[in-house]
Amino acid sequence: MDLNAVQMFVSVVQAGSLSAAAERLGVPLPTLSRRIRELERQLNVQLLERSVRGTRLTDAGARLYEHAGRGIEALVEAEQAVISDQARLKGRLRLSLPPGFEPWWELLSAFQQRYPDIRTHVYTTERRVDLVEDGIDVALRVGPIVHESMVARHVLSYRHVLVASPGLIDRLGMPESVEALHRFPCAVWALGANAPGEWRLGEQTVAPRSVLATNEYTHLRSRALAGEVVTELPPFLAASAIRAGRLLVLLPGEPMPEQQISLLYPSHRHPSAIVRAYLGFCQEQVSMLVDASTIASG
Template sequence: MERFGALNVFVRAAETRSFTEAGRQLGISASAVGKAISRLETRLNVRLFHRSTRSIALTPEGAIFLKRCQRIVEEIESAEAELALANSAPRGQLRVSMPMVGTLVMPVIGAFMKAYPDITLDIDFSDRMVDVIEEGFDVVMRTGDASDSQLITRAMGTYRHVIVGSPQYFAKHGPVTDPHQLPDHACLQHRFPTTGKLRRWPLNSDGESLDIDLPNTATASAVEPLIHLAEHGLGLACVPDFTVRAQLARGSLVSVLNQYVDTPSTFRAVWPSGRQVSPKVRVFVDFMSKYLFPAGTESVRDPSSSME
C-alpha cells in the first residue's frame, strides 16, 4: 500500500505538472509530494521529472512509467468501485425492454417487485429491434444472438417452440401425428409487428427443414392472443414452451409433433458494456433467469394419453 501511495502521488504530479496542485488534490504539502517522488526515483534508480524553479516535466522514462501507473490506478479504482457496487442495495429506476409476452411473465415481474421494492421498473413490451444505448435501456431481453461489441450478453435460458392445441380441439378434429397433416387444421399464426411477415413454424425432419404451406386461420402480433384462442379450441398455435408452461401442466393445452420441433433457441439479456454491472441489473437478470427458466423444469408434457 505504501508503494501504491507513491505511485498515486507520481500520477497526480505528472497529470497536473505541479507538485503544489498534486499536493492540494491529495491533501498533503508540495514538499511531501517532492519527497515522495524523490524516494520513488531512488527506489527505481531512474529520474522521472525534469525540475526547475518554476515547472516540472516528465523525462522520457517518466512518460513510459506514467502510462503503466495510470492503468494500475484505474484498475484499483475500478476494483474498489466494483466492491462498493456489490455491497450496495439494488435501487433506482430500471428501464427494461422485453418481448411482447407481457401477461405471461407478469407473475415473475410481480414477484421481483416484491423482492426488490426499492427498484422502480419501466418496462417496454416490444418485439422490435431496439437500440439499447441510444434509447437508454438498462437491460434488454431478447431471443437469438447479440453481436454488438458495445453490449454484454448473458444467456438466461434455452427454450424451444411447441405446437399446442386444446384437448377439445383434438377430440373434435382428430390427433396430429405428422407435420403434413397441418394444412388440414386451423393454424393460429404470429405476425411480426415491424415487418408484417408471419413467423415460420420451425418444423424439421431428420435435420432437414420442412417447408409446409400452413393455413392462416387467425393472426396476432403477440403470443397471448394465440394461446387464448388455442385454449378455447379454435386452432393450433406454435409458441415458445416457457409461455405455455402453466397450461401444459394443468392440461388446458397439449403439445403435438414434439419430435419435429426440437431446435433449441436461447433467451438472452443484454446491457451496455462497462466496467461494472449495476446491482439493479444484476439482480433483475438473476431473478428472471431463475424463475423464467428454472433448472430441471419439464415444460412439455406427453400428450398421447390426452388424445386417445
C-alpha cells in the same frame, strides 16, 4: 492524471450525456464540460463525441472507460461496504421486454419483493431498442445476438410447442404427421403483415393453413384455448394449460427449432450494483422457466 476528472468522465458515460451527469453529480454543466476538456488535453486524445443527442465514446474513450470504470466502481462499492454492510440497494432499473412475456412479470414481482427500494421501469416492445439511446439498463432478447457493442448473458434455451385444444382434436382427429396439419385451421406468429407464416417441425418446413397471423403470443394462446386453431407457443405460456388438460401437445416427435433467451447490457458500461443484482436474480429464478419448458415438451 486528474482522478476527479476521470470520475466525472465515467459519470458522463454512465449517465449518457453531460447534462445528465452534471445533474447526477450536482456540479454546474460548464464546470463538468471544462474538466472533461482538460482531461482530453492532458491525455492528448478525444474521449467523447458530442452532439445534440448526447455523447458517444471514441475508441480512446472506450479504452479509458473500460479500465477506469471498473476501478471507480470497485472504490465506490468498497466505500458503501465500509459504511454499512446491510445497506439496501436503492435506485432505478430500466428494462426492455418483449410483449406478452408473462413469466418475466412474475420474476420482476419477486425481484421487487427482494429489493423493495429499486424502482423498475419496463419498456415493452418488439423493436430492437438502442440501449444507450433509449436509456435501457438491461434488455431481454429472444434469438441470436449479433450486436458487438453489447454483453449478452445467456439465460435459457427452449423450443416452442405445437398445441391445440382437446375439442379441436375431437372434431378433426390427432395429426399423425406434419402433412396432416393442412386439414387444420392454424394461427401463426408473424412480426410483419407480409411475413411468411411457416413452421419448422423436425426436418420439415410447412406453411400451415393460416386463418390468423399475429405478433402476440397471448392472442394465439387465447384462440387455441377457444378450440379455434392449432398454434405454436413458448412452453412457459402453454405449460399451465397443458397441465390442466386444456391444451394438447401435437407432433412431439417433430421438435421446433431451439430458441435462446439472453439479457443484454452495454459493453462499455460497467454494470452497476443494481444491474448485477438483477442479472444474478434472473439466473437464480430461471429454473421456473426451465421447469415450464420441461412440462410443456415432455
